[in-house]
Amino acid sequence: MNQNDLLNMRYSTVQEARTEMSKLLEARPANYSLDAPLYNDPLMFRVDVEEVFQKEWLFVGMTSEIPNRGDYFTVEIAQNPILVIRDADGSVNAFHNTCRHRGSRVCLEHRGKVANLVCPYHQWTYDLKGNLLFAGTEMGDSFDKSQHGLKKAHCKTAGGFIFISLGKEEPQGDFDEFLATLEEYMAPYDVENTKLAAESNMYEKANWKLVLENNRECYHCAGSHPELLNTILEWDDTNDPRAPQDFLDHYADQAAKWDAEGIPHEHKSFGPGKRNRIVRMPLKKGTKVMTIDGEAGCKKMLGNIKNPELGSMRILHLPNSWNHMQSDHFIVFRVLPISAQESMVTTKWFVHKDAVEGEDYNPDRLRQVWDATNDQDRVLGEQNQLGINSVGYQPGPYSETFEFGVMNFLEWYSDTIQKNLKK
Template identity: 80%
Template sequence: MTQNDLLNLSYASLDQAREEMNGLLKERRRDYSLPQPLYNDPHMFRIDMEEVFQKEWLFVGMTSEIPTKGDYFTVDIGQNPVLIVRGADGSINAYHNSCRHRGSRICSEHRGKVANLVCPYHQWTYDTKGNLLFAGTEMGDEFDKQKHGLKKTHCKVGGGFIFVSLGKQEPEGDFDAFLATLDEYMEPYDVENTKLAVESNMYEKANWKLVIENNRECYHCEGSHPELLNTLLEWDDTNDPRAPQSFLDYYARQAAEWEAEGIPHEHKSFGVRNRIVRMPLKEGTQVMTIDGQEGCSKLLGRIKNRHLGSMRILHLPNSWNHMQSDHFIVFRVLPISAQESLVTTKWFVHKDAVEGVDYNPERLRQVWDATNDQDRRLGEENQLGINSVGYEPGPYSKTYEFGVINFLDWYTDTVLKNLG
């Protein structure tokens, strides 16, 4: 069933679905996978969209994607087109990409640059602060332009990461503490002086929760990700209960180097939803390239040590990220339907780096193109198996899959809270 088909759901069936979802989440075993409808039912998917993706903070992109005034990019969150634009004063603004005249999308391109925002339908014109500048004399003398500016979405920035929330009210919780820590931990990378080197978009025929579940464990890595394991250590973070003493000793040696350079590295968690941790890569490797050696000749920001490992940044419900010495990689997941998701991957380098001289886009993306496609196949097979009449929730390993348990705990608590 497509997103448009969801419009045909009756209010009665949706109310029934809310009651059923409430019961399924309250009764589920917290160390087991979810009941089947939560992975494949279009009614449940619509509730996910309304109670998670239309109410919570979502990662949408990086500030360096829109470096100067009038630069913009667009993103579709379910049926909600959103426009993110850099204002004349340098601020980052997010709006519903819907004209206040008759609702047409204003910006149809994924990226662009404008002096003002002009709706192509009837040329209503807005500035980058969302103010309506022109609606034509046809609207009559009584028409008040000030009451017809673009509708804003909540928007916050931390460490160069842009987050939006589509809810009427800002989500509850101390999100600002996470943003402040992002500012501190991202400072060495100087995001404003980076640029987007390459981007990929991958459609995966799997529920968005299966995409996140797969990311939250490396139980499957040894059998599935040879390219990634050229550089990646499988431990989830410095608190991973599986990590041997040899890893802890290696981490301590690396941490001493990072401290000498003033590079933040201590594990920071904000509940189970947001986490920042710097992890070393395999000894002798620098970044996540196929051979573990440099991806770009220019280091980022004030970084001098190529052996910074990967600073992993988690933001539920839709993002994980790897910050490295000469480039960084951000991932964004957006639901498309009950059994389809869009995974966007972006690679960033120093803004002065020259393609073909300082970096090769194909080399930058080689490892994660392979890994993403491997994960796509795993997710799609997972979805097909879950669709079976023989599926029932199965147990997670509390050591190898604790990250998945944490994610589904967050998901369960968030949906129950928002359902009221």
């Protein structure tokens, strides 16, 4: 717990925090920001972890990060270490990365490849489906290995995306409908034939909800993101109330070309607050992808794509991911909470698996726009957090024209927390 957490602790028990959180969300005006404890109190943060990050579907990575048998990566979700691995039959599995002997982490590296999973502490050994193979004769004749396999996390994949849930039960709702649409919309990119070209992990001293709120509006873009605005159009979709006619005409022209190539682009959204959303949007006229000059980032286009001007297919998944799919590379973002006022923002860039670094693409060039944008957003988020920590803070109004995406996010957050608190 950091110093700011201690200064902002208002509640003495988790149950007290849960009760007060329910009251605050019940009374919350839909077009106002949240009360300060929901952004900075450590016990309310613990409720967020328990009711959102330990129950809902979370984006963790892409299937092409683990293309072969035994390939794995690890991720930590609010002190819950998780292991994601490709098994012998090609399935993607997720396990709690904690040995069934005495709880040590099994895989210590961020990425790797193994024949079996061997705990470094006492060499308990598991296969790629988590079954315990070896625990040594020291455990005695009565020891039942079948009862001591790695604990599984729920895991689903679609369109190359990997989602997990840490809940005891699989979350209910329309998630499978979203996954079916995601599979359809991602088909042109052939994610299994892509590779990770670059990755960044950015520590941000701000509550995870402030990170998402910042992402859900472009009200701040003109004053903060010159690199991004070289190519991106700030309109959220064709229903954006701010969208001018010249944008709608530009969209119609691009959409006709996408239709001719069989590239899906219609807006699809699912769940309260449009928690899962897919929409393809054009970039500025004369630009192809989100590079500093709008020109190609990789010489090899993805999948069966032929049109370099696919714009950006924006994929939102609450609570922790937004993504940009383009013709020659795509970018995925993942937000994970660390504490009430700390978050980790991970960004990954993917290219065609046959693309050669230094010949077909330059990782620094791929990263340039979003490295700058992420750092600009980090500063905004951290200053936002410091202002909210003040005794002078009180919730302020959102612009329903410019910040409707933030209102959608908080609608989803409020509904989800209140629903899960009642279970």
